[in-house]
Amino acid sequence: MNSKQEFIEKLRNSSLRPTKQRINICEVLFNRDKTFHFTINDLFNLIKDKTGEKVSLATVYNTVHAFHKKGYLKEIPINSNQTYFDTNVTDHHHFFDVKEEKLIDLKNEDVGPIEIQKSIPGKKIKSVEVLVKLED
Amino acid sequence: MNSKQEFIEKLRNSSLRPTKQRINICEVLFNRDKTFHFTINDLFNLIKDKTGEKVSLATVYNTVHAFHKKGYLKEIPINSNQTYFDTNVTDHHHFFDVKEEKLIDLKNEDVGPIEIQKSIPGKKIKSVEVLVKLED
DNA sequence: AATCTTCTTTAGAATAATTATAAACAACGA
DNA sequence: TCGTTGTTTATAATTATTCTAAAGAAGATT
Secondary structure: OOOHHHHHHHHHHOOOOOOHHHHHHHHHHHOOOOOOEEEHHHHHHHHHHHHOOOOOHHHHHHHHHHHHHHOOOEEEOOOOOOOEEEOOOOOOEEEEEOOOOEEEEEOHHHEOOOOEOOOOOOOEEEEEEEEEEEEO | OOOHHHHHHHHHHOOOOOOHHHHHHHHHHHOOOOOOEEEHHHHHHHHHHHHOOOOOHHHHHHHHHHHHHHOOOEEEOOOOOOOEEEOOOOOOEEEEEOOOOEEEEEOHHHEOOOOEOOOOOOOEEEEEEEEEEEEO
C-alpha cells in the first residue's frame, strides 16, 4: 500500500506538481500489490470508478506520458489499436492472450537469457523484449 | 525475381481474384531480393511510384490484410502510430531503431534459442517474438 | 460472345486513438 | 497576498484504420 506522500514524491521526481488529479491517477496506478497492465482508456474509466472523481482524458494522457518518460511506467510493444502500459518497470517479458486481449507478465527467469549476436555500428541496445502470443 | 504468374498463384491461394490492382501490389511487395519492412502508407506511396498506377488506399488495406491472414506477410509488434509488416514470414526477430523508426531483421541464429518456462492452462504458444530497441 | 452472378475497387464517410489549443484555474515562491 | 509558472479542461484537430454502397471487372454458364 502506497501512501499519498509517496505519490507526491513520485510526482516531484517527475517534475510534476502534485495536483488532485495526478494523485488520483497515482492512486489507481500504484496503489496495488500486483503489476497492472492497462490502456489509457482502462485507466480513464478506473479513475472515475475508484476515486469517484473525473479526470479529463487529456490529463490522463499527459500524466501517463510523463511517468513513462521518467521510467515509472513501461510501454509494451504490441500491435493493438490501443497502447498498453505496465506498472512493472523491471526488465521482463509478456504473454499476450490474443483472444482475450490480455497481458500476463513473464518473470525474467521464465525466459532464458537472450543473447543478441549481432550489432549495428553506432547503435547500442536500449531494451530487449519478448512477446509470446497465446492462442487456445 | 518473381513473375506475374507467381503473383497470380499467390493471390489464388489467398482466395483473391488476380486483379490489376492486386498484381501491382504484389509487384511492390514481392518483387525484391531483400526482406521488405513497411507500413500501409509506405506501400501505398510506393505503388504509385513504381507502377505508375494508383491503387486506392482501401484496396491496399484489404489486400495486405488478406495476405497477412494467409501468412504471406508478417505483422511486427511495435508500438508505433502505424502498423508495420514484413515480407519475411520465416521465424525471426527484429531490431527497431527508435530514432530512425526503422526495422532491421535479426536472423534466428543471431538470437539464441528462447525457452519459455511458464505455461498458461488451456493456452498454447502461437509465436515468440523478440524486439530489440536500438538507441545512439 | 452474351449473360448472370459474385467479387472487387473506389471515393468518401465513419470511427477511434491520440495530440494540440487556448482559456480558466491551481500551485509555488517571494 | 501577489505574480509567475505550470496544470486542467473541453473541444477541436489530426491520423490510422474501417465501413459503405455504387460502379466496375472477373468467372462461370450457356
